[in-house]
Amino acid sequence: MTVTSLQSLAIFGGPPAFAEPLHVGRPNLGDRERLMGRIEDILDRLWFTNNGPYVQAFERRVREYCGVRECVATCNGTMALELLMRGVGMQGEVIVPSYTFVATAHALQWQEIRPVFCDVSPETHTLDPSRVRELITPNTTGIVGVHLWGQPCEVDALEAIANEHDLQLIFDASHALGCTHQGRPIGGFGRAEVFSFHATKVLNTFEGGAIVTDDSDLAEKLRLMRNFGFESKDQVVYLGSNGKMSEISAAMGLTGFESIEEFTDRNLVNFEAYREQLESVEGLSLLKTPEGERGNHHYVVVTVDSEEAGLTRDELVHVLEKENVLARRYFHPGVHRMEPYRSDQPMAGLVLPVTDELSRTVMTLPTGQAVDAEAISRIGAIVKTALANPESVRECLAEWEG
Numbered sequence: 001m002t003v004t005s006l007q008s009l010a011i012f013g014g015p016p017a018f019a020e021p022l023h024v025g026r027p028n029l030g031d032r033e034r035l036m037g038r039i040e041d042i043l044d045r046l047w048f049t050n051n052g053p054y055v056q057a058f059e060r061r062v063r064e065y066c067g068v069r070e071c072v073a074t075c076n077g078t079m080a081l082e083l084l085m086r087g088v089g090m091q092g093e094v095i096v097p098s099y100t101f102v103a104t105a106h107a108l109q110w111q112e113i114r115p116v117f118c119d120v121s122p123e124t125h126t127l128d129p130s131r132v133r134e135l136i137t138p139n140t141t142g143i144v145g146v147h148l149w150g151q152p153c154e155v156d157a158l159e160a161i162a163n164e165h166d167l168q169l170i171f172d173a174s175h176a177l178g179c180t181h182q183g184r185p186i187g188g189f190g191r192a193e194v195f196s197f198h199a200t201k202v203l204n205t206f207e208g209g210a211i212v213t214d215d216s217d218l219a220e221k222l223r224l225m226r227n228f229g230f231e232s233k234d235q236v237v238y239l240g241s242n243g244k245m246s247e248i249s250a251a252m253g254l255t256g257f258e259s260i261e262e263f264t265d266r267n268l269v270n271f272e273a274y275r276e277q278l279e280s281v282e283g284l285s286l287l288k289t290p291e292g293e294r295g296n297h298h299y300v301v302v303t304v305d306s307e308e309a310g311l312t313r314d315e316l317v318h319v320l321e322k323e324n325v326l327a328r329r330y331f332h333p334g335v336h337r338m339e340p341y342r343s344d345q346p347m348a349g350l351v352l353p354v355t356d357e358l359s360r361t362v363m364t365l366p367t368g369q370a371v372d373a374e375a376i377s378r379i380g381a382i383v384k385t386a387l388a389n390p391e392s393v394r395e396c397l398a399e400w401e402g
């Protein structure tokens, strides 16, 4: 077992526990040589974009992996959200969580659709269906659920509400590739779902995203929208933008898919190691994949109850940062506290007590290929040492602040 003395903590002037910073969301990299082989092939073919063979193969791979009929790959997840929101006819008001990455709301606002912020459930960190119901007005056209951290939304309840009120229901599944809900892969729920393959996500294409759906008519429309509305050479039949994925991105994605089990297995091992270290620590709790479901464990999410733990989340994050453990305060402070929403909707926070609480108490810890059991045992020792001496730590941090 790794033991750390109080005085050896970096906040007290000791050397940082890690010489190199440990990041949340460090890119996962598959087999480098296979990637290079694919890139050479792309260069030889001189086919770099516009629905090339690698993009088509990547879309096929995503379809198989998620068990869905259609996949429309895009240049990033935000563009996928924007295309989908427009494609299903969202306008007026759309209900979204505030406890998410800002892109979920921006994708609406960018198209002059008003995001109406809804609170989440403290257990799952996803939309609370009973709160959703209260926010529906005659202007509401849809609901965007976010499978935050790969935790599935309460899909059935949201679907019932959407049906009852004739609303479009889509999901931002940016975190949830490889996760299941009721034993079925995320990707097949609602009208359609969106993945992000940004460098920080469990599978990456450098930048990239995709819309997946079983609705072939919708997919056809989205393919037109993705490519300026071109139906064939010189023939524009629809308003479109440029949302295409490049061949080199698709090559990265195909290469990543060959190692995805490796990525998620490593994450699971790391999660279990964190659990061993932190589960019994008073005031800390780890978010767990629901019983019977598969998770990708790409985010290690810890809630800090400062009353019980003795230190606040922010204090603990500072202690870890000094050790080169770059814990993150996702998704602080909540989208409703960011511009333009903060100014446009100053009262939004009144209905978001859980969001505010989570923004204050949640941190995510480094995992992935760069982190192993030994590192996690050191991180555990740092956390436990700091929490065993909250007074001294707080005094020390106050000096840093000063």
Ligand SMILES: *Cc1c(COP(=O)(O)O)cnc(C)c1O
Pocket: 076, 077, 078, 079, 100, 101, 103, 104, 146, 172, 174, 175, 196, 197, 198, 207, 208, 209
């Ligand atoms: C990453 C992310 C996005 C945006 O995806 P990009 O590919 O970076 O545009 C949207 N929503 C959530 C929840 C995300 O985490």
